[in-house]
Amino acid sequence: MNIKQLYQHFKECNGISTDTRNIENNSLFFALKGNNFNGNHFARQALEAGAKYCVVDEEKYALDSRYLVVENVLKSLQNLATFHRNELAIPIIALTGSNGKTTTKELTNAVLSTKFKTTATLGNLNNHIGVPLTLLQMTDATEIGIVEMGANHPVEITFLCTIAHPDYGLITNFGKAHLEGFGSIEGVIKAKSELYDYLKANHKTIFVNENDPLQIKQTLNYDKVFKFGLRTSTDTMLEMVNTQPYVTLSYNGSEIKSKLTGSYNFNNIAVAIAVGSYFKVESDDIKNAIEAYTPTNNRSxxxxxxxxxxxxxxxxxxxxxxxxxxxxxxxxxxxxxxxxxxxxxxxxxxxxxxxxxxxxxxxxxxxxxxxxxxxxxxxxxxxxxxxxxxxxxxxxxxxxxxxxxxxxxxxxxxxxxxxxxxxxxxx
The missing domain is CATH 3.90.190.20 (Mur ligase, C-terminal domain)
Known part of the structure; x- marks a missing residue:
């Protein structure tokens, strides 16, 4: 089955399912495989639970026309996500980094959703399966997509970019995360900068924290940059007011009092403000969105x-x-x-x-x-x-x-x- 045919079946469904324990009625079930399971075994169960179609890659499980046979289920999920993303033709913002990805994504979504219909990564579903699922949650009503990208090995961010085709991107920071896979901090910088490399090669826009020397170094000689930080030369200027017990900052002549603790969260908030500023979100709406955001799930x-x-x-x-x-x-x-x-x-x-x-x-x-x-x-x-x-x-x-x-x-x-x-x- 080719991708256009699969896409037509997808359009008939209400969404995607990958787990028979959480089947959505009238959904398209993808029988993914793992080290210890074979989703093809559960295809029939998925249909009985309410799925409209099942995507399988072993013909012996295809009992009737509701089973859609492909060469590789995971690859088909990824290709379908890219096809859908291109059909929607909406701005996609991608973000990665060693720390603060999910908090930054949620803050950015909170700000942008005051003006736009947004769809953002749920939780931290940011890998080779999570990114396609995020894209496939987007609908004709979505105006901006926000996609979190995680990685613990080189070339993963590059691969995720080929799925999501982002128009904008940012890196929260470069830190000592996943050193087992990256080898060193230099390996981290190179791997995370794959997002910059993709955006630069495709003439897209990068959001850069001007107070982070590594980010500045990695984006030298690139003109499609929107800068933010403490300097007056930035596109969006911010000022740290207080960090005890919560981060308070100044933006556009107004104080924003967050519910986030830790000076390290200043940069996460700054990203959301900068992105909101770029997309012409009103200052009061930015302030209200940041102040209303409450951290959950053991994050600060x-x-x-x-x-x-x-x-x-x-x-x-x-x-x-x-x-x-x-x-x-x-x-x-x-x-x-x-x-x-x-x-x-x-x-x-x-x-x-x-x-x-x-x-x-x-x-x-x-x-x-x-x-x-x-x-x-x-x-x-x-x-x-x-x-x-x-x-x-x-x-x-x-x-x-x-x-x-x-x-x-x-x-x-x-x-x-x-x-x-x-x-x-x-x-």
Whole structure:
């Protein structure tokens, strides 16, 4: 079946489904394969659950005309997404970066949706499957699409660009994330800059933070750049007003008071303002959108639990984001501070060095009682008694049962696999 025929079937359906546990009625089901599953096995079940058609790549599962046989289901999903994107012919904004992608995407969507009908990546569905699914959620009513792109190996961003064909793009930052796949910070810069390379080659527009020397360096000698930052020479000028406990900034003569903590979130907010400015969103609408945005899902949230106040930033972590969180926490004026840090994953051969660097910083800056959780932190050398190591979450749990924490200001930070939100149940 060719892509035009598949597209006609797609237009008959209400959307895309890839999981029989969440089948939408009258949807187009894609029988994707993984290391431990074969979606073709569930094609019949998908139809029984309400799907209109099933896309399969093994003919033995095609029992009637409702089964659409293709050479490769995943490739067909990706090709269909590109075909649909080109048929819509709307502006697509792509964003990537080591930290802050999802928060920046949500802030940008909040700003643009005050003026346009937008469709943005749900959650962090930002890989070779998530990007096509985002594009296929867009409808004839969509005026601007916002696509988050993630990567942990070289050439992934290039590939995602060939699917989404973005017209605009931005990189939140270059940090020490996924070093296992990228090899080094230089590898990170090169891989993330694949977005710049695509946009430049196709004469598209880049949004650049003029206060980030790496971004400036990577976009030299390119004229289709919209700059933002603290300098008067930028296209959108911003000013940092305060970061305690929330980020407040000045834009176009007005103060914007966000619900985001941490100076590192200034840049995330700045992106959303810059994009809104470029697309001629009214200043008051930008202000209202930023101020109304409330972080969720363990991303820079400030929570209350009993007598304790908590900065919950445990959605993910890498050396750059963890250091930024610690530096911000150090600046906060609080009588009693407690830090919970979980292992940082996907660091490869650098894991030992990077975890020890965090410990060395903590011993020099004394942020208060600090709990280090996980096998990587357990291997570090700790000298100061304020730092305590636990090889597992269960070991931490046993300790806290006999050591209650009260009237404290807490920072909780770690990689997703550590699931440190469980600490809330222990307080």
């Amino acid at each position: 949230q400030i929570l209350k639990k009993g007598s304790n106040t908590i900065i919950m930033d445990a959605y993910n972590a890498n050396p750059t984001s963890m250091m930024a969180a610690l530096e911000n926490f150090e600046q906060l004026v609080q009588a009693k501070k407690v830090v919970f840090l979980g292992d940082m994953f996907e660091l490869g051969a650098t894991a030992e060095i990077e975890h020890q660097a965090i410990v060395d910083y903590l011993e020099q800056n004394k942020l208060g009682k600090t709990y280090l959780i996980g096998k990587n932190f357990y291997k570090t050398t700790v000298k100061h008694p304020s730092l305590q190591k636990f090889e597992s979450f269960d070991a931490l749990k046993s300790h806290l049962q006999n050591h209650e924490i009260k009237d404290a200001f807490l920072l909780i930070k770690g990689s997703r696999g550590m699931a440190l939100e469980r600490i809330l149940e222990l307080l």
